[in-house]
Amino acid sequence: MSTQTPEVTRLTERWDRFRAGRNTALASEHGWLTLTSFQWLPDAPSTVDGLPGLWSTDGTTAALTAGPDDSLTLVEGGAPVSGIITATLQDEESLLWVQSGSVVVELGMRANRYMIRTRDSQSATLTQFTAVPVFGYNPELVFTGIFERYPEPREVDITTANPEVPGTAVLVGDVVFELAGTTYRLAAEQGPLGSLIVTFFDDTNNVSSSHWRKVELTRPRPDGTVTVDFNRAINYPSAFTDYGTCPAPMDGNRINATIEAGERNPR
Incomplete structure (x- = not known):
């Protein structure tokens, strides 16, 4: 016979709903479980690992040069990339910029440097996630x-x-x-x-x-x-991924106890 009080039952049910929403959000098509690479943009137009086109930044603006054979499209609107496209971001901003098949390229500014990350909806981290x-x-x-x-x-x-x-x-x-x-x-x-x-x-x-x-x-x-x-x-x-730039706690935000609640290590 269960000894769980009605209040604990209510809180547990609320927590179950919270967990279901959290898992659904993580499993989005190009969400955090789909990151497959992180690269800084070069100073001169150059190829980068795993992607077509020539990528670069002058420190202020990011640029991509691509043609029809590169099969890149804009994430917003779906237009093919032909010629040179540019984007400008502020520090800590991100943009889902272009797409190649199942891979979306995220452009971001981190520590005042331009980076790109690939988000692949066919990544094993996502497809095997429950x-x-x-x-x-x-x-x-x-x-x-x-x-x-x-x-x-x-x-x-x-x-x-x-x-x-x-x-x-x-x-x-x-x-x-x-x-x-x-x-x-x-x-x-x-x-x-x-x-x-x-x-x-x-x-x-x-x-x-x-x-x-x-x-x-x-x-x-x-x-x-x-x-x-x-x-x-x-x-x-x-x-979940080696390609995050997530903030660490301040040194003072340390609890000298085992907090065995919440999410465990997914890896």
Whole structure:
């Protein structure tokens, strides 16, 4: 006979719906599970591995030269690429630019350098995907914390999953909560619709979970309280692919405990 309380049953059902939505989003046709390469654009028109055409950048603008035999089309509108096309992005922006068969080429600006990544809808990571492995739902890893907003946002330097790509994080405050008698203070970024994003290390990293994870908290209540539900901890794209440039946590965002909740290491 089950001893699960009605409240835990309700929360578990909500978590199951969250997991189903997460798996559906990951399995999109040219989403994060389809990345198959990462290359910096050369300074002079040149070939790049695995793609037709000549690719280059002058530091400000990206350019691609291709002809009918290259069979490249624009992702937006589907027109064939003939001659020279260009695109200009700001740092951290991305554009699904051109397509060749099942492969879409993403143009991006990272650390003020132009890069391209290929996204192949026939990649084994996507075609063999069923669901992200997870720890079972654990109501004991749901906490009430306090959000302490900074007077002004703070921009800090961080590392990323790609050693050639330094990053920055804009932090808006600290989330303070207690776990196993220890008080933790984790820096948070602003998320959509007033939510908070906390990127963190814990003792499961590189053992049963990936190198780090993140958890989105709902908008703080009027009294500053927030729910910290580690069952909703998810992997960054770099957990699934070697071609991510995902932000690492600040050194201070380290939990000295095994957070066996949320997503496990998919690899």
